[in-house]
Structures are given as C-alpha cells and as structure tokens.
Amino acid sequence: xxxxxxxxxxxxxxxxxxxxxxxxxxxxxxLPAMRRREECFEVVDDAVRAALEEISDPAWTAAxxxxxxxxxxxxxxxxxxxxxxxxxxxxxG
Numbered sequence: 001x002x003x004x005x006x007x008x009x010x011x012x013x014x015x016x017x018x019x020x021x022x023x024x025x026x027x028x029x030x031l032p033a034m035r036r037r038e039e040c041f042e043v044v045d046d047a048v049r050a051a052l053e054e055i056s057d058p059a060w061t062a063a064x065x066x067x068x069x070x071x072x073x074x075x076x077x078x079x080x081x082x083x084x085x086x087x088x089x090x091x092x093g
Contacts, residue, residue: 013064017055024051 028047032040054060 008069009065012067013061016060020051020055024048062065 024047029043031043031047035043
C-alpha cells in the first residue's frame with residue numbers, strides 16, 4: 001500500500017473523528033434543559049459514550065476508508081493517478 005493512500009485514509013478518519021466530537025456539544029446542548037444536575041451529567045455522559053463507541057466501531061473506520069476510495073485488493077485509490085493525492089481533495093490547506 002502506498003504512503004499517500006495510508007495518509008489519505010488516516011486523514012479522513014481523523015477528520016471524521018474531529019467533526020463528530022466538535023458537533024457533539026451542539027447536538028447535546030438541548031438535552032440537559034430543565035433537568036436536575038444529576039440528570040444532566042447522566043445525559044451528557046451517555047451522549048459522549050455513544051459517540052466514543054461509534055468512533056471505536058470498526059465499521060465506522062471501514063466506512064471512512066471506503067470514503068477515501070481505497071480498493072482493498074491493490075491498495076490504490078479508485079479513480080486516481082499515482083501522484084493524484086492533492087491537498088484540495090482532502091480539505092487541507
């Protein structure tokens with residue numbers, strides 16, 4: 001497997017983790033409304049644990065690798081030339 005392919009897979013996986021964790025605050029901000037402090041902790045704790053379980057799921061990582069366009073047989077990017085791993089495609093820069 002080529003280094004640029006591994007880099008792209010890793011970068012897309014880490015971007016997915018980052019997006020999931022950054023969105024967690026907005027997605028859970030309404031949950032503790034009108035609840036007691038003890039309930040707030042439980043609600044937020046459950047949401048964080050669910051997000052971490054999603055990240056640790058091998059299927060989630062496999063979906064990220066598939067999104068990167070990696071063919072499992074040859075380790076090459078689908079529809080890409082040998083040196084076609086550009087920063088614009090990865091959302092970096």
